[in-house]
Amino acid sequence: MTQTHAYGAASASQPLAPLNIERRQPGPHDVKIDILYCGVCHSDLHTVRNEWHNTLYPSVPGHEIVGTVVAVGDRVTEFKPGDTVGVGCMVDSCQHCASCAEGEEQYCENGFTGTYNGPMFGGENTWGGYSENIVVNEKFVLRVGHDAGQLAAVAPLLCAGITTYSPLRHWQAGPGKKVGIVGLGGLGHMGVKLAHAMGAHVVLFTTSPGKQADAKRLGADEVVISKDAAQMAQHAGSFDFILNTVAAPHDLDAFITLLKRDATMCLVGAPASPHPSPNVFNLILGRRRLTGSAIGGIRETQEMLDFCAEHGIVSDIEMIAMKDINEAYERMLKGDVKYRFVIDMATLKQEAKAA
Numbered sequence: 001m002t003q004t005h006a007y008g009a010a011s012a013s014q015p016l017a018p019l020n021i022e023r024r025q026p027g028p029h030d031v032k033i034d035i036l037y038c039g040v041c042h043s044d045l046h047t048v049r050n051e052w053h054n055t056l057y058p059s060v061p062g063h064e065i066v067g068t069v070v071a072v073g074d075r076v077t078e079f080k081p082g083d084t085v086g087v088g089c090m091v092d093s094c095q096h097c098a099s100c101a102e103g104e105e106q107y108c109e110n111g112f113t114g115t116y117n118g119p120m121f122g123g124e125n126t127w128g129g130y131s132e133n134i135v136v137n138e139k140f141v142l143r144v145g146h147d148a149g150q151l152a153a154v155a156p157l158l159c160a161g162i163t164t165y166s167p168l169r170h171w172q173a174g175p176g177k178k179v180g181i182v183g184l185g186g187l188g189h190m191g192v193k194l195a196h197a198m199g200a201h202v203v204l205f206t207t208s209p210g211k212q213a214d215a216k217r218l219g220a221d222e223v224v225i226s227k228d229a230a231q232m233a234q235h236a237g238s239f240d241f242i243l244n245t246v247a248a249p250h251d252l253d254a255f256i257t258l259l260k261r262d263a264t265m266c267l268v269g270a271p272a273s274p275h276p277s278p279n280v281f282n283l284i285l286g287r288r289r290l291t292g293s294a295i296g297g298i299r300e301t302q303e304m305l306d307f308c309a310e311h312g313i314v315s316d317i318e319m320i321a322m323k324d325i326n327e328a329y330e331r332m333l334k335g336d337v338k339y340r341f342v343i344d345m346a347t348l349k350q351e352a353k354a355a
């Protein structure tokens with residue numbers, strides 16, 4: 001075990017503060033990563049404040065990790081010291097169930113192990129990327145092909161990027177397809193960029209008229225103010241796919257009625273309380289589908305990173321120092337971020353050295 005500086009919460013009611021955690025020595029199949037940047041996901045906040053009622057303390061969040069390999073176990077063949085790599089939401093899974101066998105580890109039937117807060121169905125706690133380094137099985141380490149100057153903005157691809165890429169691919173966003181993205185936050189802004197790069201006709205739905213220009217800059221072909229019933233009605237029955245990234249409970253029917261026959265709306269925002277039930281007639285008439293999707297498998301996450309490197313896609317970020325994380329959480333709650341906070345982990349190392 002090695003002592004590692006980190007930031008975490010001792011309980012649901014306490015702010016994040018410096019603490020020390022222990023990382024295991026790299027085993028034969030492990031990769032030790034010096035963390036350069038870590039994105040700030042809304043799940044981090046939900047977890048440290050125990051809003052999903054399953055948090056193990058102390059809680060060290062962070063699952064949008066980019067860093068440099070500093071050591072590898074003697075059986076590791078795919079990575080070597082000096083490589084630039086990423087780690088997303090998972091660090092392990094059972095590796096033998098049907099989902100794992102198909103490379104869909106995020107749906108592991110025995111529960112994947114989260115990068116933080118441990119295995120889904122109970123077990124020892126795990127600590128995430130708000131720390132100096134992390135030790136991860138090579139199967140859950142991703143290769144980053146972006147330029148060195150882009151690495152901070154690559155970090156959010158590991159959660160926000162794959163969470164939007166996977167359903168866009170699964171429901172075949174591409175040329176000739178009309179794709180809606182609901183919400184322009186951390187997830188939504190990635191959805192717009194990715195759907196645009198895949199060649200779809202992209203329509204962004206927002207409640208804020210002020211976001212119109214930014215949505216077009218990010219790649220939206222059209223922007224619809226979803227509170228405006230007349231604007232919404234113009235798009236009735238016309239969408240091949242809608243990716244709904246909004247986590248606040250809202251009226252799903254307003255969007256379901258915009259789908260073509262047999263088209264799908266996929267939810268990727270996780271509301272703390274349920275959406276009002278949709279009107280079943282809107283599903284029956286048109287055989288429309290309402291579904292959800294969770295991150296993506298390791299193979300697909302690598303595909304997403306390669307796609308983004310090839311198309312020059314990164315997240316729009318605001319960089320913060322580790323000590324400013326509590327303030328960043330408060331701003332995130334107000335939607336006051338364009339569009340993702342990323343922690344510069346050099347600031348944690350400096351802080352630890354000064355202490």
Ligand SMILES: [Zn+2]
Nearest residue numbers: 041043159160
């Ligand atoms: Zn996340």
Ligand SMILES: [Zn+2]
Nearest residue numbers: 094097100108
């Ligand atoms: Zn499995």
